[in-house]
Amino acid sequence: MNIFAFLKLWSAALGVMFLIDMVWLGAIAKNFYRTQLGHLMRPDVLWVPAVLFYLIYVAALVVIVIWPAIERQSLARAIAFGALFGLAAYATYDLTTLALMKDFPVVVALVDLAWGAVLTGSVAGVTYLLASRMGVGVS
Numbered sequence: 001m002n003i004f005a006f007l008k009l010w011s012a013a014l015g016v017m018f019l020i021d022m023v024w025l026g027a028i029a030k031n032f033y034r035t036q037l038g039h040l041m042r043p044d045v046l047w048v049p050a051v052l053f054y055l056i057y058v059a060a061l062v063v064i065v066i067w068p069a070i071e072r073q074s075l076a077r078a079i080a081f082g083a084l085f086g087l088a089a090y091a092t093y094d095l096t097t098l099a100l101m102k103d104f105p106v107v108v109a110l111v112d113l114a115w116g117a118v119l120t121g122s123v124a125g126v127t128y129l130l131a132s133r134m135g136v137g138v139s
Helices: 003-028 030-037 047-071 075-100 106-133
Strands: none
Touching: 003 030, 003 047, 003 106, 030 106, 047 075, 047 106, 075 106
């Protein structure tokens, strides 16, 4: 994968992830998180760490999941390995938080683990499908 292919895939995956995650966080699950974590939430979002998460996470997703799926020409691989990647990454946060912080609800960890798998599998699948339209593929 050359730098141009990486940047195309990374840009596409970043846009897809941000769009889907903002719908989830801003509309679908907004009240869930506020109800469950209101006592732990900041009144304002710190955007620099949030943006850094997306930039790093999507770069790793492209290198570890999406590009290998493109090489193998397998949408199923993109979705399955994307879901596994998302589960593992979100487990790092949620299970560590459960282990170390008091008052972190188990239900939030479970919902977040499921969301990490669904979100990341979806982003990997959609980006895989977009790759051919962007002219990114194995020659």
